[in-house]
Amino acid sequence: EAQVTQNPRYLITVTGKKLTVTCSQNMNHEYMSWYRQDPGLGLRQIYYSMNVEVTDKGDVPEGYKVSRKEKRNFPLILESPSPNQTSLYFCASSLTGYNEQFFGPGTRLTVL
Amino acid sequence: AQSVAQPEDQVNVAEGNPLTVKCTYSVSGNPYLFWYVQYPNRGLQFLLKYITGDNLVKGSYGFEAEFNKSQTSFHLKKPSALVSDSALYFCAVRDIGSGNTPLVFGKGTRLSVIA
Numbered sequence: 001e002a003q004v005t006q007n008p009r010y011l012i013t014v015t016g017k018k019l020t021v022t023c024s025q026n027m028n029h030e031y032m033s034w035y036r037q038d039p040g041l042g043l044r045q046i047y048y049s050m051n052v053e054v055t056d057k058g059d060v061p062e063g064y065k066v067s068r069k070e071k072r073n074f075p076l077i078l079e080s081p082s083p084n085q086t087s088l089y090f091c092a093s094s095l096t097g098y099n100e101q102f103f104g105p106g107t108r109l110t111v112l
Numbered sequence: 113a114q115s116v117a118q119p120e121d122q123v124n125v126a127e128g129n130p131l132t133v134k135c136t137y138s139v140s141g142n143p144y145l146f147w148y149v150q151y152p153n154r155g156l157q158f159l160l161k162y163i164t165g166d167n168l169v170k171g172s173y174g175f176e177a178e179f180n181k182s183q184t185s186f187h188l189k190k191p192s193a194l195v196s197d198s199a200l201y202f203c204a205v206r207d208i209g210s211g212n213t214p215l216v217f218g219k220g221t222r223l224s225v226i227a
Contacts, residue, residue, distance in 0.1 A: 004155075033215070042202060042219035043156075058214050090155055098144060098163070098208065101215070103155035 002027045004104035006091050012110045013081060021076045021107050023091030031094045032074040033058070033101065034066065036087040043090070049074055050097055081111040114139045114207040118218035125193045126226050133188040133221045135203030144206040145186040146215070147177055151199045159201075162186060173197070193225045 004025045013019055025032065033048040035058075045058030049068040063085055065077040074093075078085060088108050092101040116137045125131045137143055144163050148156040160171025167179045177188045186203060203218040 035217075040219065043217040045214045045216070048214055056214075059216075092156075097215075098206070100146060100158040100161055101156075103148075103157070105155050 006104040025093040029093035116218040131193040137205040139207035146204040
């Protein structure tokens, strides 16, 4: 089944404790992206990747890192999480940057 | 920079009535436009897109959208609403005239279809 998977689905952590949210797609898509969803703000893009080893900042990159060492994986790294990063995070992929995106199920992160 | 506006936070419609969810956009070049739907506790699902061609685009679940260049709008429509259409709807735009630009989403419109 074609899908985007994210892990973990739920995470509660404390300020400053480094964490990684994994994202993987099995559709051989070139384009991958991370978003955060906050009430009243819609979806905001954190980082995106047009292809392996190519990443670019989105609208809200501060406090986040990404890497794209292989096509299928696009992990999101929070080196020192803070409470304002409490949010619902979505990973997405598409064939290219101009095609419709397929979204993962989301990761709900709470930073205390 | 591109932007998209969904002027209504909430739209209520009776089952069987037509529905419209509004979206306007701003780009410097030509737009790629998308509609996505989010059901409770789920990720976003693609509904339809406009890239070029016919201004009326048909998508999943009986939805359609009309691209209007002069009004910079891309409203989502359905002739007869179902209770199961109740969800959060997002419009998104990408400016294809400005190099590598991200996909920008609106803030979402919550559609409530009442039986």
